[in-house]
Amino acid sequence: MKVKRLIRMALCTAIALTIFMIEARIPALAPIPGMKLGLANIVTVWALFTLGPVDAAMILISRILLGSLFSGSMMSLLYSLSGGVLCFLLSLLLRRLVTEKQIWVVSILGAMAHNVGQLLAATAVMESWTVWYYAPVLMISGTLTGAFTGTAAQVLYLRLKKLRAIGREKP
Amino acid sequence: MKPMIQTKTWMILFAALLALLIAAALLVSHRGTGKIANVYQDGVCIRSIDLSAVTEAYSFTVTDGKGHENLIEVAPGQIRVAEANCPDHVCVHTGWISDGLRPIVCLPARLSIQLEDTAQSETEGLDAVIG
Numbered sequence: 001m002k003v004k005r006l007i008r009m010a011l012c013t014a015i016a017l018t019i020f021m022i023e024a025r026i027p028a029l030a031p032i033p034g035m036k037l038g039l040a041n042i043v044t045v046w047a048l049f050t051l052g053p054v055d056a057a058m059i060l061i062s063r064i065l066l067g068s069l070f071s072g073s074m075m076s077l078l079y080s081l082s083g084g085v086l087c088f089l090l091s092l093l094l095r096r097l098v099t100e101k102q103i104w105v106v107s108i109l110g111a112m113a114h115n116v117g118q119l120l121a122a123t124a125v126m127e128s129w130t131v132w133y134y135a136p137v138l139m140i141s142g143t144l145t146g147a148f149t150g151t152a153a154q155v156l157y158l159r160l161k162k163l164r165a166i167g168r169e170k171p
Numbered sequence: 172m173k174p175m176i177q178t179k180t181w182m183i184l185f186a187a188l189l190a191l192l193i194a195a196a197l198l199v200s201h202r203g204t205g206k207i208a209n210v211y212q213d214g215v216c217i218r219s220i221d222l223s224a225v226t227e228a229y230s231f232t233v234t235d236g237k238g239h240e241n242l243i244e245v246a247p248g249q250i251r252v253a254e255a256n257c258p259d260h261v262c263v264h265t266g267w268i269s270d271g272l273r274p275i276v277c278l279p280a281r282l283s284i285q286l287e288d289t290a291q292s293e294t295e296g297l298d299a300v301i302g
């Protein structure tokens with residue numbers, strides 16, 4: 001069972017990392033610092049609801065570390081780590097508040113927390129509040145992309161649950 | 172399972188939040204009269220350029236000692252990052268800025284250019300052209 005869990009997490013990390021790397025190749029729609037689709041979050045949200053917080057956190061951290069390593073930028077590690085951690089903490093709190101048909105809510109608020117985390121990191125690194133000019137438009141895009149990735153994660157969760165293909169083993 | 176917060180309530184909440192954010196985005200995009208371009212690196216203003224006093228276009232390069240390079244181009248009344256070796260190129264794609272509060276930000280190089288009413292650096296535009 002331990003091996004099964006390890007393989008499952010490795011598989012999820014690989015999927016998330018692939019999505020992350022492909023997304024990094026897509027040119028930005030608008031020149032807004034920190035704006036992104038956040039498609040890899042589909043895996044994190046799905047894992048949080050299906051595999052639980054510990055496994056989801058490990059998948060997220062592995063993906064961020066490896067993703068920054070592959071893209072070769074220490075700065076991007078700092079920004080995605082602060083965004084990712086804040087997003088995950090809020091998602092963790094919201095997990096018990098929503099039903100399985102409201103998973104998209106977690107993703108929207110998570111995306112906003114991600115934006116705030118990144119802005120805070122940028123504020124600390126650049127020692128200036130300049131970047132907050134972009135906060136409203138970042139949050140608007142976060143709401144929209146969060147709704148999209150959240151819906152995707154929710155559909156994935158409900159369908160895979162019906163299949164009973166992947167999930168936590170009953171003791 | 173009965174939800175603690177109805178889906179409808181969430182939707183109203185997000186709609187209100189979106190309206191508020193759009194209002195905020197419009198509000199910040201319609202102000203600012205500054206004509207002095209302050210170039211900041213790691214929060215320190217390394218250069219101030221009075222854009223209204225620029226008569227001839229010129230450019231200079233800002234390096235951060237960690238491999239990042241941003242070629243900044245100054246023209247009468249406007250400024251932009253013309254070239255950069257950051258991965259996202261957001262700073263280049265922002266294009267020329269000439270008014271308003273919208274700053275040019277390069278997150279990887281920790282560089283920002285802001286138009287303000289006062290110069291924040293001793294170094295004026297023309298006397299120390301580097302590149």
Ligand SMILES: [Zn+2]
Pocket residue numbers: 255257259260261262263276277278279280
């Ligand atoms: Zn840049």
